[in-house]
Amino acid sequence: MEEGKLITPGPAGYKPEPAAFLGVDLPPPGKALLYGEIVDEEVAMREAAKAMLTRRNPTIFPGPLVLWGWNASAMEKAKAVLELAAEIPNCRIIPMPDYRPKYPKIDPEAEINPNHPNLTIIHNKIEACIFVGVHCHYANLSLRMIRAGTNCFTIALCAEMGHEDAMVSLRDVHAEEIRKFKDVLVQVRKELGIEWTPKPPPENPSLPKEEWTTVSPLDFGEYAALLIPRRGEVVEETE
Amino acid sequence: MGLEYVRISPGFEKYMPRDYVDLVKFGQFGREVDVMQLGQFKELVEEHPMCAGCYMAYFIRIFYAALPKPEDTIVLGTAGCARLALSQAAVPFIYGNYGDTNAVASGLKRALSIRFPDKDKDVVVIAGDGGLMDIGFGMTMHSWFRGEKFTTIMVDNEVYGNTGGQESGMSPKGVQLKMAPLGKKFDKINAVQLAIDAGCVYVAKISPTNPKKIAKVVRRAIFAARKFGPTFIHAYTSCNIEYSIPTREVLADARKREKEDFKFFEWMTDEVKEYLEEIERKEKERKKQEVKS
Amino acid sequence: MTERKPEQRVVDPEYLILEAPRERKFITGSQAFAEAIKRANVDIAIAYPITPQSETMHLVGDLYAQGYVKDYYRAEEEYGAMSAIAGAVRGGARAFSATSGPGLLRGLEAIVSWPGHRRPAVLGVMTRVVNAPLSIQPDNVEISYLLNCGMIVLHAENQQDVFDFTLAGFVISEKVDVYIPVAVCTEGFFVTHAKGYVDLPPEDMKLPPRDPYKAPVPPTDCEIPPARIQRDAPVQKSNFMSYLIHAVWQQEIWSANNRARKWIKHYLGGLVEVVNPDAEVFIVASGCAAAQGREAQRYAEMEGLNVGLVKVKSIRPFPAQEIREVLKKAKAVIVPEHNIVGWLAKEVKAVIPNSGIVVDGPRVYGGMTLPVELIMEKIYEAFGVKKAKKTVV
Numbered sequence: 001m002e003e004g005k006l007i008t009p010g011p012a013g014y015k016p017e018p019a020a021f022l023g024v025d026l027p028p029p030g031k032a033l034l035y036g037e038i039v040d041e042e043v044a045m046r047e048a049a050k051a052m053l054t055r056r057n058p059t060i061f062p063g064p065l066v067l068w069g070w071n072a073s074a075m076e077k078a079k080a081v082l083e084l085a086a087e088i089p090n091c092r093i094i095p096m097p098d099y100r101p102k103y104p105k106i107d108p109e110a111e112i113n114p115n116h117p118n119l120t121i122i123h124n125k126i127e128a129c130i131f132v133g134v135h136c137h138y139a140n141l142s143l144r145m146i147r148a149g150t151n152c153f154t155i156a157l158c159a160e161m162g163h164e165d166a167m168v169s170l171r172d173v174h175a176e177e178i179r180k181f182k183d184v185l186v187q188v189r190k191e192l193g194i195e196w197t198p199k200p201p202p203e204n205p206s207l208p209k210e211e212w213t214t215v216s217p218l219d220f221g222e223y224a225a226l227l228i229p230r231r232g233e234v235v236e237e238t239e
Numbered sequence: 240m241g242l243e244y245v246r247i248s249p250g251f252e253k254y255m256p257r258d259y260v261d262l263v264k265f266g267q268f269g270r271e272v273d274v275m276q277l278g279q280f281k282e283l284v285e286e287h288p289m290c291a292g293c294y295m296a297y298f299i300r301i302f303y304a305a306l307p308k309p310e311d312t313i314v315l316g317t318a319g320c321a322r323l324a325l326s327q328a329a330v331p332f333i334y335g336n337y338g339d340t341n342a343v344a345s346g347l348k349r350a351l352s353i354r355f356p357d358k359d360k361d362v363v364v365i366a367g368d369g370g371l372m373d374i375g376f377g378m379t380m381h382s383w384f385r386g387e388k389f390t391t392i393m394v395d396n397e398v399y400g401n402t403g404g405q406e407s408g409m410s411p412k413g414v415q416l417k418m419a420p421l422g423k424k425f426d427k428i429n430a431v432q433l434a435i436d437a438g439c440v441y442v443a444k445i446s447p448t449n450p451k452k453i454a455k456v457v458r459r460a461i462f463a464a465r466k467f468g469p470t471f472i473h474a475y476t477s478c479n480i481e482y483s484i485p486t487r488e489v490l491a492d493a494r495k496r497e498k499e500d501f502k503f504f505e506w507m508t509d510e511v512k513e514y515l516e517e518i519e520r521k522e523k524e525r526k527k528q529e530v531k532s
Numbered sequence: 533m534t535e536r537k538p539e540q541r542v543v544d545p546e547y548l549i550l551e552a553p554r555e556r557k558f559i560t561g562s563q564a565f566a567e568a569i570k571r572a573n574v575d576i577a578i579a580y581p582i583t584p585q586s587e588t589m590h591l592v593g594d595l596y597a598q599g600y601v602k603d604y605y606r607a608e609e610e611y612g613a614m615s616a617i618a619g620a621v622r623g624g625a626r627a628f629s630a631t632s633g634p635g636l637l638r639g640l641e642a643i644v645s646w647p648g649h650r651r652p653a654v655l656g657v658m659t660r661v662v663n664a665p666l667s668i669q670p671d672n673v674e675i676s677y678l679l680n681c682g683m684i685v686l687h688a689e690n691q692q693d694v695f696d697f698t699l700a701g702f703v704i705s706e707k708v709d710v711y712i713p714v715a716v717c718t719e720g721f722f723v724t725h726a727k728g729y730v731d732l733p734p735e736d737m738k739l740p741p742r743d744p745y746k747a748p749v750p751p752t753d754c755e756i757p758p759a760r761i762q763r764d765a766p767v768q769k770s771n772f773m774s775y776l777i778h779a780v781w782q783q784e785i786w787s788a789n790n791r792a793r794k795w796i797k798h799y800l801g802g803l804v805e806v807v808n809p810d811a812e813v814f815i816v817a818s819g820c821a822a823a824q825g826r827e828a829q830r831y832a833e834m835e836g837l838n839v840g841l842v843k844v845k846s847i848r849p850f851p852a853q854e855i856r857e858v859l860k861k862a863k864a865v866i867v868p869e870h871n872i873v874g875w876l877a878k879e880v881k882a883v884i885p886n887s888g889i890v891v892d893g894p895r896v897y898g899g900m901t902l903p904v905e906l907i908m909e910k911i912y913e914a915f916g917v918k919k920a921k922k923t924v925v
Binding site: 311360 | 578603605608609611612615616618619620624627641642645752754755756757759760
């Protein structure tokens with residue numbers, strides 16, 4: 001189905017042109033983008049579902065707008081994302097909690113960062129993914145880099161107008177539309193004859209580091225001197 | 240809004256990286272911490288790419304721990320060393336163009352005051368001596384003349400550290416640095432006096448040798464800026480690289496300078512003094528209550 | 533802050549811009565800017581004096597005094613003004629500023645970073661001489677400095693355009709798929725200080741307030757996640773970054789610029805206006821030169837010469853396809869301009885396959901006016917019409 005199409009899974013090369021330069025337009029309300037072409041939502045949903053069900057290591061990348069419960073609709077959307085994840089066989093959730101590059105590095109199994117999404121995709125051999133709850137600017141950066149350097153099939157569930165560089169882009173997606181997509185996915189799964197009992201994806205593998213309730217300043221070794229006044233030193237009030 | 244945007248969506252706690260879970264559970268959001276408990280809570284800034292032994296990095300660490308309301312604080316920075324750590328903190332950080340901090344902060348603070356007239360949104364500029372007293376001098380001064388209600392903190396390492404050690408207006412006279420091959424020919428700018436004359440309502444000069452004192456000064460500057468007008472902290476944060484201070488001696492150097500030209504200095508208007516005393520009295524009472532219960 | 537609140541009701545942008553009844557007024561270009569600001573629900577305007585822009589920002593100051601604009605101040609200089617605009621827009625406000633010539637260049641470092649920082653705002657640019665020898669008179673070479681920063685650049689022909697472009701500018705600028713600033717340029721004095729007819733929608737209507745959460749980037753207001761954010765373009769240090777992030781970021785700005793096409797078509801009727809599409813010879817012009825080009829086209833038609841006009845309203849995004857299509861059969865293209873470098877002629881040459889048909893000029897600069905006769909001379913040349921030289925006294 002994707003043969004001869006403009007926006008297909010990569011790697012598209014060292015520095016591919018963005019889809020918007022290639023003439024891909026964002027879809028009008030009620031429509032969706034599939035491989036850079038404007039199609040009916042249903043058609044795009046089915047193709048997206050097929051990708052998530054048949055490609056290796058399907059993963060959902062939820063962004064800050066669903067990870068953080070900053071309002072009721074965000075929390076409802078988060079719930080819908082978890083319901084969707086449960087229906088995809090062996091699906092994983094790798095969050096994008098914020099947009100800033102991290103020093104010294106991210107843990108690619110624990111998170112994805114829009115400044116180098118390839119690290120997470122390549123490390124985990126992800127061949128199909130869903131972006132949801134990521135601000136459009138950052139989603140576009142990521143989608144473009146993923147298309148450039150990986151063979152990952154990208155699906156954008158966008159609350160606004162959509163994304164040209166995703167293989168499938170749905171627009172105006174909120175909790176209700178995510179559930180609609182889930183229903184389509186379940187339908188396609190049955191058609192493909194894939195057996196699956198819904199279950200939540202595995203937890204985040206990042207290991208507990210410190211136990212903040214028990215750490216003492218003495219754990220900071222030689223630097224403790226900077227934190228704690230030395231023996232015999234009098235701490236004066238500021239006046 | 241405050242805390243809502245640093246609360247994890249129900250069901251997602253187990254999918255978040257540990258870092259963020261800790262930040263919410265053991266961090267500073269929604270509670271005030273004592274800077275002396277540093278190390279016993281999840282700090283707003285941890286790993287950063289500043290040099291080993293950097294005293295500015297230490298100051299920034301204490302600064303974040305001292306924030307009275309991190310969930311409603313925005314930090315602005317500019318080119319220079321400080322932003323390397325500021326950009327790693329779990330507090331919104333704005334990095335604009337060269338030396339523009341105090342102009343950007345003026346627009347930002349005004350926008351927030353229009354949109355949230357009944358809320359305290361703390362805006363804090365942390366920039367270097369070059370950013371505030373050289374390239375951004377006009378904008379720094381005019382934000383003070385206009386009485387803009389935000390805090391400016393100058394982390395003064397007396398040099399352009401990030402671009403490789405050039406002379407700045409805050410370098411001491413006579414010091415030989417890049418772009419001052421024969422030594423600096425004029426005195427260190429008296430930033431504190433300028434701040435007082437330009438209309439800052441709270442001004443402090445500090446060599447950060449005592450965490451409690453740093454925290455107190457930072458909090459006072461932020462509280463005063465909320466209500467009265469511009470506030471300014473001039474902090475000595477040595478550059479151990481360009482001034483060749485052995486890592487183990489940065490604290491000793493800070494103490495030495497404290498005895499010389501960085502003697503603790505604090506100035507505020509009478510109404511600020513009254514206001515701060517009231518806040519600190521209430522804080523003490525609250526702490527007493529906490530101890531009792 | 534002001535307590536004065538004029539009686540205005542919020543209406544849908546579609547209605548205010550495209551449908552509302554309009555009343556004709558005879559006003560200056562500066563007044564046209566102010567009339568747009570009055571209806572644009574602007575939160576903050578920041579001003580710094582420079583001729584010929586000052587009058588516009590005086591009038592906007594009056595709007596602040598009357599309560600139409602919520603905050604207003606005179607900044608320290610243009611770099612400070614444009615930086616403060618960036619701060620206010622980050623904080624979720626709708627912001628406006630305007631400048632001219634040397635002021636634009638002084639503010640340029642801040643202005644050219646707005647698109648990369650995804651700052652929706654409208655900037656009025658009332659062009660004047662920027663270079664020595666200094667003059668306060670019109671010369672639009674400064675527009676060429678804006679062409680490569682990613683922002684949307686509209687060029688107004690007259691007072692009506694000033695009003696329409698400015699009001700629609702806010703709406704286009706804040707579209708989620710665009711979200712970059714809009715410069716509304718026009719010639720100083722010729723437009724700003726001269727009167728023209730402007731059809732205005734009712735003054736008791738205004739645009740809805742800016743919704744900073746309907747955006748491709750979060751505002752910095754501590755109300756929306758993520759808490760840990762530094763979204764500005766100087767992407768900060770991480771040991772595993774490639775410069776691809778910087779490249780795709782730039783691509784995103786120009787993609788946004790490209791996406792503005794459909795909104796410019798929707799709200800302003802297109803990126804170009806074409807008069808007599810079947811002409812043999814075309815005048816391609818923008819701003820004031822388009823007004824003179826319009827006259828030349830009319831003269832030529834009266835003389836029986838088949839001349840057309842392409843008025844370029846949007847310089848960025850540039851209407852490459854539209855121009856290529858119109859000029860397909862043209863035998864000559866005349867590009868009159870108010871600057872010495874001929875930036876529009878270069879743009880036109882770059883988008884057609886046969887750039888040899890483009891006649892360089894006529895160009896005036898340094899504050900000179902552009903007489904229609906200069907354009908006529910080029911038209912006669914193109915048609916091989918010999919005219920006796922008149923002596924101009």
